[in-house]
Amino acid sequence: MGIKGENIASIIKSQIENFEYQTELVDIGTVVEVGDGVARIHGLSGVGANELVEFEGGISGIALNLEENVVGAVILGDPLAIKEGTEVRGLGRVAAIPVGENFIGRVVDGLANPIDNKGTIESTQTRPTEVVAPDVASRQEVNVPLQTGVKAIDAMIPIGRGQRELIIGDRSTGKTSIGIDSIINQAKEDVICIYVSIGQKVGKVAQTYGILEQNGAMGHTIIVAANASDPAPMQFLAPYTGCALGEFFMHQGKDVLIVYDDLSKHSWAYRQMSLILKRPPGREAYPGDVFYLHSRLLERAARLSKELGGGSLTALPIIETLAGDVSAYIPTNVISITDGQIYLEPELFNSGSRPAINAGLSVSRVGSTAQTKAMKTVAGRLRLDLAQYRELSTFAQFGTEDLDQSTKSQLERGSKAVEVLKQNHSSPLSIEKQIIILFALTNGYIDDIETNKVQDFETNLYEYMELHHQDLMKSISEQKTIDDEISSKLSNSITEFKKSIA
């Protein structure tokens, strides 16, 4: 150990010498009622909305309801330690969390305290959890792609840096997997990732941590976890904490990806708090400001202008629907806030086409400007073709003999496309590999492969290309366009490969 006994003593001595305590007038109040994670406080006449308060014993809270005679505050900690008559002080500031580089690779709770038993996190800066989103002048257009490594998304529903793309679907349809795959793929993209888990089972968070660790993704990732066992106020705060951590990096000019898993549970936590605070319930018993709850969070996703460093914060909120009902209150709210959605279907998931993305219902409103030219060339019509194939395949169930040739070939191509877009979880693909396989698909090189052999063909093609055409793959990823030269080289190499396996 480098620190000797006397060093420690001298450090403590200087700390004691430099200790400054300012006596100032503070607001106080007393708890008159406490229960369900909410305290009603008499006094605190000068407290502001959203101001941080401190209960006797060091537990903090946030003053949310300022009424005529009482202040309603949520408790951020063990509510059992607070009793009737406990003294409360106003701290004169809003909730803020420590931020910094040292958070990368760590698991923290809703107030950014470490919960991974790896010791304290050193930081010199703090950021308020609630800030106003960047204004028009400090933003620029979203035009740099964020590669998720998922073929179906990068080809059909491209996401740009600074975009907000909703992942929506029923339970166990692979929503979290898409978020995790996107995080894993950022290892080589130099994007810092934040995974915010809200109201999840502790076991599932541990599993997610395990997957990220195994795939070497914790080196650029922070996990913010407010688990199902944590009080509702912590679950309510977690996404804002995650966002504040992300904004720190965004303002340094870095690119950040943040996954909110999931905002349905976030709105449940807020509904619980609001009902206990006796705010009037509205539709589905959510309070009136539940729209603003998510809009102010997701508006903080942005791509900053060059003058501000050009950093970005891309948000992937997740919403869980019940029995596919996208017209429920919270799903429609978040759909209207975000710049598009990835819709996952249980039917597709169960039929084995995973990721179970419904190409017809999924859109990306700003992503197409962010898609690379190469990807646009090979995947331009893919979404439309796939949607048409789904329509046709319903008819084709009655028999394909009477169909005309063009319909038959469309069906054939569609079934191959479905096979090509299948992808295992935790195995993101680089952009050049995606382009190669989609080039092969759209130019008809896969038409004569049997449907059940398409996936073998795909893996072998990647191996072959890596072995024999490294330079071609490199030029695709560097040039990001498919000119005539690359196009002919690709055609030749795929033909060569097909000869080799024939």
Next chain:
Amino acid sequence: MKTDSSSQRFSQAIFSLALENNAIDTWLTNFNELEIITSNMELISLLDRPDLDIELKTKIIKELLGTSISPEAFNLIHLLSKRNIVHTLKSLIDHFHQLVDSNKQLTRITIESATKLNPDQKTNLEAFLAQFSKGSIKTNYLINDTLIGGFIAKIGDRILDASIKTRLKQLNQSLKN
């Protein structure tokens, strides 16, 4: 402790009535007399019983207080018992005292100290605390030896904490960080 908004309305009404009739002192003595009611929980719950006839309640009040209070104060108790809210009387009186204080621009300050303060210290402290009040101040001294040293001044809803206890707590916190 907890003031109901209805008791605030009542005390405001009484206060403006007292101002108009120049009868603040009469009301203050009235309220002193009413301590018979506020200090007796059983009596309060009896007067708050909705099933009891108002005439019976009036009779009880009359016999209890006789002519020691003014007719206005009697009407107040009558009204409160008619509405079954006699339990708000205590906070009503507290709030009335606050209104009287603020009308006189008087700030009540409670000072807790570890040891008994000598007159010099008191004069210094009061001169210092006068800056937090627009008018005069009225102090109430308490001894609290858990403070170790220094003092705590409570000015309405605000607190000025200059105790050694709190400083040590803060030092402890800063060393932990």
